[in-house]
Amino acid sequence: MEQYTLNLLVVGATFLLYIGIAIWARAGSTSEFYAAGRGVNPVVNGMATAADWMSAASFISMAGLIAFTGYDNSSFLMGWTGGYVLLALLLAPYLRKFGKFTVPEFIGDRFYSKTARMVAVACLIIASITYVIGQMTGVGVAFSRFLEVENDTGLFIGAAIVFFYAVLGGMKGVTYTQVAQYCVLILAYTVPAIFISLQLTGVALPPLGLFADHAASGMPLLTKLDQVVTDLGFNAYTEHHTNTLNMVLFTLSLMIGTAGLPHVIIRFFTVPKVSDARWSAGWALVFIALLYLTAPAVGAMARLNLMDTIYPGGAQAEPLNYEERPDWMKNWEITGLLKFEDKNGDGRIQFYNDKSESFAATAEAAGWKGSELTVNQDILVLANPEIAALPSWVIALVAAGGLAAALSTAAGLLLAISSAVSHDVVKGTLAPQISEKGELLTARISMAVAIGVATWLGLNPPGFAAQTVALAFGLAAATIFPALMMGIFSTRVNDKGAVAGMLTGLVFTIVYIFVYKGWFFVPGTNQLPDTPDNWIFGISPLSIGAVGAMINFAVANMVSRATDEPPQEIRELVESIRIPRGSKAATADH
Template identity: 55%
Template sequence: MLDAWTLFFVITTFALYIGIAIWARAGSTDDFYVAGHDVHPTVNGMATAADWMSAASFLSMAGLIAFMGYGGSVYLMGWTGGFVLLALLLAPFLREFGKFTVPDFVGDRYYSTTARIIAVVCALFVSFTYIAGQMKGVGVAFSGFLGVPFEWGIAIGMVIVFFYAVLGGMKGVTYTQVAQYCVLIFAFTVPAIFMSLIITGNPVPQLGFIGEAKGEGVAMLTKLNTVLNDLGFGEYTRSDKARIDMFCITAALMFGTAGLPHVIIRFFTVKSAGAARVSAGWALVFIALLYTTAPAVGAFARINFIDTVNESTYIADNEDYDARAAEIEADGGKPVPTWYKTWETTGLLAFEDKNGDGVMQYRGPDAPDGVENEVSPDRDIFVLANPQIANLPGWVIGLVVAGGLAAALSTAAGLLMVISSAVSHDLCRRTIFKDMTDKDELRVARASAAGAVLAAGLLGIFSSQLGFVAQVVAFAFGLAAASLFPVIFLGIFWKRMNREGAIAAMVTGLATTFGYIYWFKFVDTDPAHWLFGVSPEGIGFVFMWVAAAVGVVVALATKAPPQDIQDLVEDIRVPGMRTPHGSGDTEMAPLSDR
């Protein structure tokens, strides 16, 4: 029954997504890049929420909160605060400028082909790093319900996303993301309600999280703290992370959000700067439904995992599970749960019988009884595995699988649009082949999206070496914060910022942040050597200030921007003073290099 329900939800939702992509097939470059600029703000808000709530939000955030406790809140706070920053500080002004992409903004604002090309490189670095995390999420979801290796799960996801991203462009992606939001939010909240009722007796997960454990007369979080302490883990409501690192990770996620190309481009799909503000408000409402539920899901997941796995007797693959489980129960023991055996086939759960007693010991580094830990779970599986761990109905389990896939694929599609537009529009039409027709550009956009799907799949397989989904995504946010945020922010709010300063800032931010991440993930993995105690996930915030300072110094030391550029900066800060590109008969002429 589990397989039947899962297949039903997955096949039904995928058929819906592909059907929408065919219905909303892009017929022009405007449709392919920005959905014709005519998406309703509420619809765009829902699509933005789906684009924003990726596999990191749906699959990984609750899982990392489950295992990091309070320390995992940096992701929740950073991503939420970042979207507010983007909605209030940048989105309306970028929409008023009216270009297709972030490199388009950089190229015209800084009157430079070189700046445009560097912005393309930054956007590709950020997007490919981000999409690696999404494809890992796709692999986790597919491997979990199909029982295939992780790599095969990614390959299947590549085929699906190819259809609706390459065929429909931004128009198809937008309306597909509306459907995906409905699927993912329903899939996330329904099992959370079930688990809250089981563990706390309260149907509202947010209230159950801070309430009492059912029938025990003690706060749910107090019970969890006690259990974790007894097993040698730190208290759930405390964090071992250094305060400076928590601050920097939170800030890198915030400012990185405001520099993410795939989120910014969503605000170009509405008619005006005012509509961009309204759609941002709706997106925050839609995002809050999941983000306020995630801490409860994480806490419930940790309790259920410990209850079902710790002190369970392992059953080998060559044994008859039912017969051996009955034998274990007859002797007063607890057999390894069936959900564990299901996920073990994916390679995302592992048991090493270190003492040879056949009993699974789940312990922390400071276990009072001195027992070594024998169970190694991948944090990214827990939202998907939660309904199975809690023995929820088969239809709930199938729904969650469909929701996880919707979350990963919706963001992957948005990122593919950034990659394809960066190659076809910013690199080809605006830089190399300036006489390219709309028809040729559309062909190149589809071809580059197809190539990006293949590259994304390979990166997804590689990302398993980098860490869990949210950690990989955090690297993308750091790159965006250091390379793109300074030039976007200064380009809007400081008219003295020139092309030399922008180029210097982007190169500095990208090179330092990427170099730091690479060095401390692959060369020197000792945290004691981190600069100021800041991890690779948070270093983008530090180098953001370095990049901004370099940009300002270089700008002041070189010639000021032309007067028409300075007038343009004044104009875009007053919505309605100019006609945005694509919103009417008057289009701003591209600015040539000076």
């Protein structure tokens, strides 16, 4: 069967499955729409959280980020998993006990302030919109590569599918489709990885293969990789080349940001009990770790495979002749994500680090006139099965997996946005007397509008679309996480402290990002060039969220101490959320 037909069949089958689930899991009440009726089993919720969390970036980009930098990008691995420890220990059980529907609602109630609630809504919407654009463009790319449709058409098909199950089923529909999407994406990620690990090391489990011996050379895989890349002037794969302080702060920002992202937090509102919320965070990390333990192996092995393809006789021998390049390179050249330019006109592909000063003499002596191959790091995971010459059903599975990762995260984000609009803005502020039925309808309309906006932004990505890490994680780290944590762990922080803390955290973080990346990301409006030499103490704009969080904590505590204590009923509220008993009563009045 032709590859195209097979892709169409596999992707089509998964889409039918999602639609089937949507029809089965319709939401009949606001509790079902916002929190799946709080009846989701903790293991099932863990699986849904894993799909909610692992986006197009985790599935497609992360292994490539690690492949081309090695150890220095370990921050993504530790940051995007370590956040779950914070979530499980500091936030999830208490927010479940509080028993409401949205993150801004907790902030508004705990700090008895509509202003605090609206600041939280604003941060939530900025962070989630930035995040969702990346998912929508990811859907477009996956469609155009595997199903040979226009980018825009792919985006419309993806949006229509999300529209169907998210508007119909709310959190309930999203939860059960996410479970199905998790199964598709984890199979799609691990199956090619197992094949490649077997080919390179003879070890079936990729995380063990990473530290095993390379079958062809008999050397440990990582030693072999270090040797191959340094022979071509690249940095050694396993060594640390960046600023240590920046690496620590970047990892910390990703961790705090992860724990503060509303679309992840609201998943823990769906389990029946406080103790379930604790277990569920553990299960979520089990399902996430299956991918995150595989990713560094995929990165290292894909890098080695790529180098072997281009230098079949080793780095000292002649590189590959362009006319003899494998089919997968031809396929990716069509998309423009892989480019060859024969700078020295010898018809062979010289791929090396032409920025390395120490390697320049070697390159010149060999008659090389610059690296001739540019590889977009996002193609590594998608091209992996083709590079390793795996059966065509595996390629079709990867296409379906990439789409599942993007769609599941998009749906979770859209749900966080639409419930903030219908529950916090409409029901909480504009029209408090709205009926249950009216609110459910409002929630569905907000969801439909949010999908429309996200689709439009996916078609016309604004300048900030590429800034997911800086904007979404930076804001969640600097504003939402500290407010939630102080709301639970302090009885002294009051309304004024919380608002002042969130606003200074927000302004500080945003200004630091704008100074380097341009005001509102308009190119050319940055005051300082975005390079390590210009960063204050070597702290990159992507790592500033952790500093913003510390400023938020400090300002909130100082302002609270200088102003009135919170009223007695707020202290009773804090005491009650700290104790699991009574979680059913807390939700009964809804």
